[in-house]
Amino acid sequence: MVTRLRNRYGSGIDPKTYLGQNYIIADVSVVGELLQVMRDEEQFDYCVDVTAVHYPQRKGQEFDVVWVLYSFPRNERVRVKTMIKDGDPAPSVVELWASANWLERECYDMFGIRFEGHPDLRRILLPDGWQGFPLRKEYGITQQDNEWVKINLGIESGR
Amino acid sequence: MADILKSEQSPSTVEHIETEKGVDQPFLDATELILNMGPQHPSTHGVLRVILKLDGEKVLNAECVIGYLHRGVEKIAENRTYTMFNPYVDRMDYVAAVSNGLGYCEAVEKLLNIEAPPRAQWVRTILTELNRIASHQLWLGTHALDIGAITPLFYTFRDREEILKIFEKYCGARLTTHAFRIGGCQYETYDGFEQDVKKFCDFVTPKVDEYETLLTTNRIWLERTKGVGILRAQDCIDLGVTGPVLRASGVKWDLRKAQPYAAYKNFEFEIPTGQNGDTYDRYIVRIAEMRQALRIIRQAADSIPEGPIMGKVPKVMKPPVGEVYHSIEAPKGELGYFVVSDGSTQPYRVRVRPPSFVNLAALSKMVEGALVADVVAVIGTLDIVLGEVDR
Numbered sequence: 001m002v003t004r005l006r007n008r009y010g011s012g013i014d015p016k017t018y019l020g021q022n023y024i025i026a027d028v029s030v031v032g033e034l035l036q037v038m039r040d041e042e043q044f045d046y047c048v049d050v051t052a053v054h055y056p057q058r059k060g061q062e063f064d065v066v067w068v069l070y071s072f073p074r075n076e077r078v079r080v081k082t083m084i085k086d087g088d089p090a091p092s093v094v095e096l097w098a099s100a101n102w103l104e105r106e107c108y109d110m111f112g113i114r115f116e117g118h119p120d121l122r123r124i125l126l127p128d129g130w131q132g133f134p135l136r137k138e139y140g141i142t143q144q145d146n147e148w149v150k151i152n153l154g155i156e157s158g159r
Numbered sequence: 160m161a162d163i164l165k166s167e168q169s170p171s172t173v174e175h176i177e178t179e180k181g182v183d184q185p186f187l188d189a190t191e192l193i194l195n196m197g198p199q200h201p202s203t204h205g206v207l208r209v210i211l212k213l214d215g216e217k218v219l220n221a222e223c224v225i226g227y228l229h230r231g232v233e234k235i236a237e238n239r240t241y242t243m244f245n246p247y248v249d250r251m252d253y254v255a256a257v258s259n260g261l262g263y264c265e266a267v268e269k270l271l272n273i274e275a276p277p278r279a280q281w282v283r284t285i286l287t288e289l290n291r292i293a294s295h296q297l298w299l300g301t302h303a304l305d306i307g308a309i310t311p312l313f314y315t316f317r318d319r320e321e322i323l324k325i326f327e328k329y330c331g332a333r334l335t336t337h338a339f340r341i342g343g344c345q346y347e348t349y350d351g352f353e354q355d356v357k358k359f360c361d362f363v364t365p366k367v368d369e370y371e372t373l374l375t376t377n378r379i380w381l382e383r384t385k386g387v388g389i390l391r392a393q394d395c396i397d398l399g400v401t402g403p404v405l406r407a408s409g410v411k412w413d414l415r416k417a418q419p420y421a422a423y424k425n426f427e428f429e430i431p432t433g434q435n436g437d438t439y440d441r442y443i444v445r446i447a448e449m450r451q452a453l454r455i456i457r458q459a460a461d462s463i464p465e466g467p468i469m470g471k472v473p474k475v476m477k478p479p480v481g482e483v484y485h486s487i488e489a490p491k492g493e494l495g496y497f498v499v500s501d502g503s504t505q506p507y508r509v510r511v512r513p514p515s516f517v518n519l520a521a522l523s524k525m526v527e528g529a530l531v532a533d534v535v536a537v538i539g540t541l542d543i544v545l546g547e548v549d550r
Contacts, residue, residue, distance in 0.1 A: 018481050018482070019270070019272060019481065019483055021484065046396055047399055048399065048486070048493065048495060049495060049497065049510070049512040051497060051512075053482075053508045066497065068484055068495070068512070072410070072412060075417050075418070077418075077484070079484060097397060098397040098398050098399075098520075099399025099520065102516065102517065102519075102520040103517070106516075124225065125226035125229045126226060134231060135508075141231075141234055141235070141237075141238045
C-alpha cells in the first residue's frame with residue numbers, strides 16, 4: 001500500500017510507524033484526495049475518529065488534524081495526519097464516511113477548525129452562542145464565556 | 160424456539176416513508192408538528208433532547224441536541240498527570256466504568272511501551288466481562304421499562320447487585336471503581352475471589368434464561384421491537400456504529416477477536432450476530448453476549464496465573480514523545496483513546512472516541528418514518544450513556 005501511495009503522491013506523504021501503529025503524514029493539498037483513495041481503493045471503509053491536536057508554538061502549522069481509519073476486510077488500522085494553519089479549513093469527509101458528521105462538528109466545536117464541505121457545521125456539545133474554543137491551548141481550564149453565562153443563566157459566574 | 164418465534168411473529172406495521180432530507184423549511188405544513196422530547200424525559204436515559212418533526216404519529220425528522228452533561232473531560236486530562244486522570248475516565252460511561260479504565264490504562268501502557276503482568280491481565284479480563292454483564296443487565300431493565308415491561312427491571316437489578324458486590328469486595332467501590340492502574344492492578348485479589356466469581360456465574364446463568372422467558376416470545380415485546388429501528392449492515396459501517404448494534408445487523412466483528420487485548424486471545428468464545436438489524440435482534444445479541452461473557456469469566460477464573468499483579472512502572476510517568484491510538488470493545492462498542500505525549504508528566508492531549516456518541520448519530524436515520532413510540536424504543540436499543548456522549 002505504501003509503495004502504491006508513494007508512487008502517486010511522492011513527497012506529499014510520509015508514512016511512519018510508531019510502537020507498531022501505522023500513520024501517514026500527508027500534505028494538506030493532497031489529504032482530501034488521499035482519504036478518498038484510502039476508502040475507494042484501499043478498502044478503509046470505517047472512519048473511526050476525526051480529531052485534532054493544537055500546537056500553538058508551531059507557527060504556520062498550528063493544528064494536527066487526525067483521521068483514524070479502519071478496514072474491515074483487511075483488519076487494519078491507520079491514522080492519516082495533516083498539519084494546517086490556524087484559520088485554514090480542512091477537507092470534510094462526510095461525503096465519504098457518514099460517521100464523520102458529528103465527529104467533525106465536535107472538532108469544530110472544540111478547536112474552531114472549519115471543515116470545508118461539511119453540510120451542517122455547528123457547535124454540538126457547547127451551546128450555539130458560546131464564544132471561544134475550549135480545547136485550544138490558550139483557553140484556560142476554568143475559563144468560560146462569562147457573557148453567555150450571564151445572559152442565559154442569569155448568574156455572575158458558572159463556577 | 161425458532162418455531163414459536165415464527166408463529167408469534169407478525170410483519171412490521173411501520174411503514175417507512177420517504178422524507179425530504181436536508182431541507183430546512185421555515186414554515187410547517189398544517190399537518191406537521193414540532194415536538195420537543197427531553198432533556199428531562201425518563202426515556203432519554205439522562206439529558207438527551209430530541210427535536211421531532213411529526214406528521215400525526217409519524218416521525219419526519221429527528222434532531223438530537225446533546226451537551227447538557229459536558230464536563231470537558233479532554234481538557235481536564237491536559238491539566239492532570241497520567242495517573243491523576245485515571246479516575247476521571249470512570250465518570251464517562253459510568254455503568255461500565257471498568258471498561259473505560261481498561262482502555263485508558265492500556266493506551267498509556269502502550270505509550271510507555273510496557274505490558275501488565277499476566278495475572279493482572281486475567282483479573283482485568285474477569286472484571287471487564289463482569290462489567291459487560293452488569294451494563295447489559297442495566298440496559299435490558301431500563302429498555303424493557305421504556306417499552307412498558309416493568310418486571311425485567313427488578314430481575315436485572317437484583318442480579319446486577321451481585322456483580323457490584325464483587326466489585327465492592329475487590330476494590331471498595333461499586334460504580335466508579337477505578338479498579339486498574341497503569342501497569343497492572345492496584346489490589347491483589349481477595350481470598351475466595353475465584354470462588355465468588357464462579358458462584359456468581361452459576362447463579363446468573365439460569366437468570367439469563369429467566370429474562371428470556373419474560374421477553375423473547377412475549378407478544379407485546381415482539382410487536383414493539385420487531386422491525387423497529389432497522390439498520391442495514393452497510394449503513395452501520397458508514398455511520399461508524401459499533402458494538403452489539405453492528406453485530407445485530409449481521410457484521411461479525413468484535414475487537415476482542417479482531418485485535419485482541421488484555422487476555423482475550425486465551426479464551427474461547429463466540430461472536431453472536433443477528434440478521435435483521437432491528438430492535439429485537441439487538442436484544443437477542445445482547446442476551447447472547449451475556450452468555451458468552453459468562454463463558455469467558457468461567458475460563459478465566461479457572462486459569463488465573465500466579466505472579467505479581469502490578470508491573471514495574473516508574474513512579475513519575477514520562478512517556479517519550481509520540482502518540483498512540485488504542486481501542487477496546489466496551490459493552491457499547493469501540494471505545495478508543497488517542498493519547499499524545501510531549502515527554503512531560505501530563506498528557507499533551509487525550510482524545511476519547513466514545514461509542515455512545517457515534518452510535519447516537521445513527522438515531523435520526525433509524526427513526527425516520529417510524530412512530531413516536533418507536534423513538535423511545537430506538538433510544539433504548541442504542542444503549543447510550545449520556546455521560547459518555549457529552550464527556
